[in-house]
Amino acid sequence: MYEDSSWYSSFAPEFQHRRAPSGTGSGSGHRRKESLLQQPNGTGDSADASEPLPVLFEDHEDNNSPPEPTLSRRAKSYSDFYEIVKAQLGSTDQQQQQLKKRRRKRTDRKWEALAVPESAMATLSLEEDDTHQVDADLDKTLLQASQQEFLLYHDQLAMTERHLGTLMKDANSALKVLESLCQSFRAVDDQTSSFQARCDDLLTEKKRLQTLADDVGTDLHYYAYLDNVSRRLNAPGAGRLVDDDAFADVLSNLDSCIAFMTKNTTYRDAESYLARYQALLTKALHLLEVGFTNRLNKVSTEISKQIAATQSESARHALAYGRFEEMVLESYSLIPNIQIVMRSVYDQYGHPVSGLNHDIYANTAINLFHAYWVVRDRDLKPLIQHDLDAFRAEAKASIETSARNFVKQSYERSYNEASLFRKVFSIEPQYSTDPKSAFTALKSQQRSLVTGTNIAPIASNLQSVLHGSDLRTVCNIMGWITNEYLIEYDEDESPFVSHCREITARLLHEHLWTFTDAFFEAEIAKSITKAVVPPEALKIGPVTSNDVSSNAFPLVKKAIELLVMFDQSMPKERSQRNSPIIFSLLRESIAALHRAESRIKSSKLTSATTDADLFMIKNLLILKNELVTLEIGDIRNNVSLGTQSVSGRLREMQHFSQIWETLRPLPSTLITGIWSRVGSIGGGLSGYIPSIPGASSLWSRSSTPVSSSEANAKSNSAANAGGGNVDVHEQLDEELRASIVSFTKRWAGILVEAKTASTKLGGKNVAKLERELDETLERAFTGQGEVREKLREAVKMHVDAALEAMERERAGPKGGRGSSVTRV
Structure with missing residues (x-):
């Protein structure tokens, strides 16, 4: 706004290019500049105008007057404004430095202004009136010289104030015009609101019609495609279409058309x-x-x-x-x-x-x-x-x-x-x-x-x-x-x-x-079920090659061989759980043992050399041991292959615990010791009879003994029935339990009778019967000393129990009490 100085020239045109008069003497450089607003003094004497002022009345440069006003250039942009401010600050600092230098130079000369030169004193009039006139003129001249720069600055400020007032008036008038325009626009907006609402309704209707037209066009496409695809598929060269990419598009379009017609069954045709x-x-x-x-x-x-x-x-x-x-x-x-x-x-x-x-x-x-x-x-x-x-x-x-x-x-x-x-x-x-x-x-x-x-x-x-x-x-x-x-x-x-x-x-x-x-x-039917057993096979022969199963029944050996072959040829999941082949094999083996037992008991020649109960115990233990060795668990005849029930898994963990459940009269320590220590028997019988977890609880199951004949009848009926939910392990346990009960009770009865009435035995004494029992056990369980000892101990405990019962029976009448004798 202030870059154009023409507005200033109209107020002081004659002072714009005026320079200060050149004075004489050495002190001209320290005088105040002539004001640009100073009016000419008319036709005064040129000598008086050029006459220098006394040095005494010169103004010192170290006054506290405000700086000379300057007119800054208007900034065109923010970056330009930054450059202008930087330049202005730099010029101000330079002026201050020059002012300080001048003050230092004139420090030693400030008293020189008080010295009036002789030439000036000579020109002064000694008359009093003239002196007062000169003082008044000098005062006037000094006042004008000291205030001319401040008056110029005052005039500039007044001019700027007038200009700013003009701008404020123009801005107020512009604001009034804008307010009137705003009111006009509001009126127009109020008048066109209904028109705008109608236009919006028309646009909405247009979109609806456009969408409806698109939907109609799409629906018509599903109808119009019929002629196109019919011509393509019925054309003479339609067979070549299957070797083209377009065939996939044909299938896709047909699927879309069928889906559309299926979905919109209410459409025409x-x-x-x-x-x-x-x-x-x-x-x-x-x-x-x-x-x-x-x-x-x-x-x-x-x-x-x-x-x-x-x-x-x-x-x-x-x-x-x-x-x-x-x-x-x-x-x-x-x-x-x-x-x-x-x-x-x-x-x-x-x-x-x-x-x-x-x-x-x-x-x-x-x-x-x-x-x-x-x-x-x-x-x-x-x-x-x-x-x-x-x-x-x-x-x-x-x-x-x-x-x-x-x-x-x-x-x-x-x-x-x-x-x-x-x-x-x-x-x-x-x-x-x-x-x-x-x-x-x-x-x-x-x-x-x-x-x-x-x-x-x-x-x-x-x-x-x-x-x-x-x-x-x-x-x-x-x-x-x-x-x-x-x-x-x-x-x-x-x-x-x-x-x-x-x-x-x-x-x-x-x-x-x-x-x-x-x-x-x-093979089972040929080698076990229909096999012919010679009489010499019914005898328990001596053990050969330290193999405890070498004197087993030949059919049991064949059954073990078939078990091993089946286990090696099948996965464990099929051979260890509910295999119909293993079930049939064990069932036929048990039946063959029963037939052999019957032949031993019926033949006097065989029964004299072979104890039928020991024959069953030995061969059943061999079968049981082989099942445990091969890790064969629950085997039933009515469960599909590869399945196993929860109850079957529980029976697998305690399959031996059922063997002795009817032997309650025997002490638990005897049977527990048999099955817990039999794993250390020598002669290749390691693991022959596995240990029974929880065997001490076997005696809490039943207190009713089962006779050998009842057990045999029960097992035979279960084995020959071929139906029902029969577990082979349970059947083996039942057979083994019945044979052990029969053997121990029979020998206990013989020994009790020998001790009570030795004359009835025909000269046989107790020691001879015990030697006969040892020989029988040695012949059946060669190399299995611990098994023999446990069986002897079981027989002895039966004998002791029977003798104790007899003693109580004889002492009954003396004590006034009666008792019934349980015959062994």
Whole structure:
């Protein structure tokens, strides 16, 4: 605002370029500048105007007058304003420094102003009147000289005040104009509010109509698409459409149209259009089936000729898998379109997915599977027949070796087929019992080719070779398959190992385990149930080679052998819990022991050398020990394979605790010591009779003894019934308990009778009977001294109990009390 100085020139034009008069003398540099607002003195004497003032009246530079006003340049921007302020502050500092320098220079000269020069004194008039006139003029001149700069500053401030007042008036008038405009706008807004509301309503209606038009256009699209797709699918070259990307769009649009017509059944002709769209979808999928079949036949024609022309196994393998895959996948969009159809029916693992057109797509998928496997069976038939011929020829030399090679070769072929199938159809069928799954659809199409879903050819070929072999060979092969592919595995296993594991589990569960069980049942019937036992086998012979089971019953030895074979050929989950084979084996073994016991008791020759009860105790203990050694738990005849109830697990933990529950008259320390210390018996019987946890509580179960005949009858009926919830462990415990009770009670009775009436024994005394008991126990349990001692102790405690009861009976009448004698 102040950069333009024209407004200032109008007020003092004659002083703008005026300079101070040049005075004479040496003190001109210390005088005050002439004011720009000073008016000329008219036509005065030039000599008086130029006459210098006395030095005495000069103003000192160190007065406290305000600084000379300056006019700053107007800032155009914020950065420019910063530069102006910086320059102004710098100039102010420079002026202050110059002022300080001048003050220091004039410090020594301040008294010189008081000295009046002689020339000035000479000019002064000595007259009094003249002196007063001169003083008045000098005062006036000094006042003007001292105030001229302040008057100029005062005039500038007044001028600025007037200018600012003008600006305030202009701003007030502008504010009044703006207020009037604002009021006018409010009036206009009030007047146009109804118009604006109508415009909003019109815009809303426009959007509604636009949305309705779009919806109508979309709905019309589902109707209008019928003519387009009908022309494309009924055209003469419609078969080429399946090898184009546009076929996927056709399927997608047909699905959308069918979904729309299904959802909006109230629309005009919706049912008619729905039926026509479904027919067109079926026609499109049929074109896909035809195109895929033609493609497979074309590839098969070339591959089959090349396979028949070569004799190299590696070349045949490369043609059957590598070349076939390359030629099938050469199509532009045929295989991708097939994969789209498959993923509309199944997920990645072959499980069914829900969809509106699931049935139509599922039927097409089954037809595609059928066409594919027909071609693969036809192309690989020479390779399969060659492998079977080699397998049968090798089986004549070694069945086990040929079976292992055949299984490995079949697994490799199955993995290759699964990989090729996954690349063509983009799914990997997993085992499933869902009737709508891909696994069920593929399994129903049984072929001679081994695949991930069809493992029947492996089982049928193995069974045809193993049918005439012995049980040992079958068990060896089953054990090898189980250990090789089912038991040992790594967490980071390869896809091939995982595939082999899945096939092995299904192969064993669905085919080979049933086949092996039939072999075992036949062997049990032949070797145990229908076996002929010679009389000399009923005797307990001497122990050979320090083997405590060497003098066991031959049928028990055979049963143990079959138990070991079954355990080695089967996984622990199948052999340790509720196996029907083990149940049948133990049941028939117990029945054979009962038949042998009956023969021993009925034959005088055999009974004289063999104690029937010791015969049963020894052989039952051997069976029981073998079950514990093989960790065979709850075995029942009415529970499905691989299951185990809670009660069965509890009985497994205390399977021996039931043996002595009816032997309450015996002290608990005797039986506890037998079963807790028998594990240290020498002669190879380590672990022969396992320790019983909680055996001290055996005597709190029952106080009613069971006779040997009752126990035998009960066990025989349970073993021969073949029905009901029968546990083999419980049956063995019952038989063992009955035999121990019968043996100890019988010998205790003999010894008690010998001690009370020795004359009735025909000269036999007690010592001789004890030696006979020791010989009998030694013959049965050679090398098992602790077992013999415990049995002797049990007999002795029975005798002591009987004698004590007899003493109380004889002392009864003297004490005035009566008692009944319990005969042993």
